[in-house]
Amino acid sequence: MTGFASLGGEYQGTHWVWEIRSVNGRGLDVRTRLPEGFDAIEKFVKAETAKACARGTVNIGLRIKQGAEDAAPVLNVENLDAVIEAVKTAEERALNKGLSLAVTRGADLLSVRGVIEMASPDKQDDAALQKTIKSDFQKVLTDFTKARQTEGDSLKSILSEQVDQIETLNKQSSDILAERSDKTKEAFHANIQKILQNADGVDEARLTQELAILAVKSDVMEELDRLTAHVNAARELLKAKGPIGRKFDFLTQEFNREANTLCSKAGHTALTQIGLELKTVIDQMREQVQNVE
Known part of the structure; x- marks a missing residue:
């Protein structure tokens, strides 16, 4: 059975939108598309959907947007060390072949993906955030079921x-x-x-x-x-x-x-x-x- 529902929410500067769509299918096939860091709620989402639906291909998506005013740049030291080691190896191999590479600047290192990450300073609220997002999923699932x-x-x-x-x-x-x-x-x-x-x-x-x-x-x-x-x-x-x-x-x-x-x-x-x-x-x-x- 086809159906659609969506619902948006916000918690401490983090905004999200849940979307559920379904198309016809002989059995139940629940497919999720969750952002990085929210994999832990996938089991919950699939279990709740299985309670509400018996047939159909159900596609569930969650979009997260972190408010810029509530997010802060965080240096990922582990990733930075890995990049530095890679640069050192590249420079050594270049010298061995008679080549001279340009001097690596700090800005170059920081521009590598994964070295600087945007994260909320209120890490202690992650559990509360996920709880609120899960609560909103139950609401959108109810709307979806009604549709x-x-x-x-x-x-x-x-x-x-x-x-x-x-x-x-x-x-x-x-x-x-x-x-x-x-x-x-x-x-x-x-x-x-x-x-x-x-x-x-x-x-x-x-x-x-x-x-x-x-x-x-x-x-x-x-x-x-x-x-x-x-x-x-x-x-x-x-x-x-x-x-x-x-x-x-x-x-x-x-x-x-x-x-x-x-x-x-x-x-x-x-x-x-x-x-x-x-x-x-x-x-x-x-x-x-x-x-x-």
Whole structure:
């Protein structure tokens, strides 16, 4: 199920924005994009998301902006030492090859990435900052869940209408069975007369048996009864609480199986047309079900 929510926050000069987006997926795939230094909350984020979502690919992003007035440059001595050693090695190797490098200035060393870092002077507040950011994530997750629920209500209405269409087409199929039966009998009798006229010594018992088999094979009441049962099952699913996507996906496969069998057995123009309309509605339903959690 698709969804989107975002929420911004601030704590002691640090600003952030949470964003959650989801697209359809058969299972649950939670993907996070967190800034450096916030990896510790990834487990929390994924666990909370798994409680709220059952299906879909959920992309979660956190953007952090440190206020310039509350940040201070900090010298990373370890990185500086590494850069100095690298410069010394480069100078020695150059001299060994008869080359003379320009004098390295302090500003050159400080301009190397990682030597100077911007950090908040209030390091003791890091735990409080992360706690506040985690609290905001729960808020944006609630908004995200509500957005998905709104879409779910819309999908429920669409699916309910499609189930009604299937029920109507199923009843139309039942209504024309008598007419179909009369035409089928006429066709059987005509074919029997042709066989009797063009064949000698026909085994009437065997012929009767074959006709009975044909009659059973052309009977579609079982398919119509199963379609009715599937309609009832679909309505129960739409009333259910919690995730229903996987079950509904399976049910649409059952709907499609009965519609295919109905078309193959039809032997009647009107019934074939209804079967094709059924398949169209079921295909539309299957597309919608992919959006259901």
